[in-house]
Amino acid sequence: MLYYISGGQRSGKSRYAQDFALQLSSSPVYLATSRAWDEDHRQRINRHIADRDARWTTLEEEKHIGRLDLAGRTVVLDCVTLWLTNFFTDTDYQVEQALTLAQQEFDLLLQQDCTLLVISNEIGMGLHAPTEAGRKFTDLQGWMNQYIAARADKAIFMVSGLPLSLK
Numbered sequence: 001m002l003y004y005i006s007g008g009q010r011s012g013k014s015r016y017a018q019d020f021a022l023q024l025s026s027s028p029v030y031l032a033t034s035r036a037w038d039e040d041h042r043q044r045i046n047r048h049i050a051d052r053d054a055r056w057t058t059l060e061e062e063k064h065i066g067r068l069d070l071a072g073r074t075v076v077l078d079c080v081t082l083w084l085t086n087f088f089t090d091t092d093y094q095v096e097q098a099l100t101l102a103q104q105e106f107d108l109l110l111q112q113d114c115t116l117l118v119i120s121n122e123i124g125m126g127l128h129a130p131t132e133a134g135r136k137f138t139d140l141q142g143w144m145n146q147y148i149a150a151r152a153d154k155a156i157f158m159v160s161g162l163p164l165s166l167k
Helices: 013-024 039-051 080-090 095-110 132-151
Strands: 002-007 029-032 057-060 074-078 115-121 154-159 162-165
Touching: 002 013, 002 132, 013 039, 013 074, 013 115, 013 154, 080 095, 080 115, 080 132, 095 132, 115 132
Parallel strands: 002 115, 002 154, 029 057, 029 074, 074 115
Antiparallel strands: 154 162
16 A cells, blocks of 8 residues: 655644554554755754654665565655655756656565555745756656656645645
């Protein structure tokens, strides 16, 4: 089962996904995809870790999520945006290459028999990015979001902490 949960920054995506995962499993997996880019980001990561109790198993994987053994588990993947950033920077901001690599890796993940709750940001709904890299990444994020949402069994859009069912 694939649940796709999207929304803006601080919309309640992670809290919703974590609460839902605990309804589905007494011992879910939190799949963290972020690199610690700076001290502020490290603090955000630490805050997320502190939010989870001993019921959770935390796995960290920056890109190769399809290689993990997640069979039979309930998994919260948090988040697509940070995961895509790793492909984007590692391909020197080549959108098509980053998208292809991310789609291939996501398809590998979907081959596993697990319940996935995939969190992603909707970043193209606000201001137009002032930099070329920002505009490229917004496109990359939008295309990957569409790719995941098309495969999802259920899709939820979070607004101000409230879930809106899309699919």
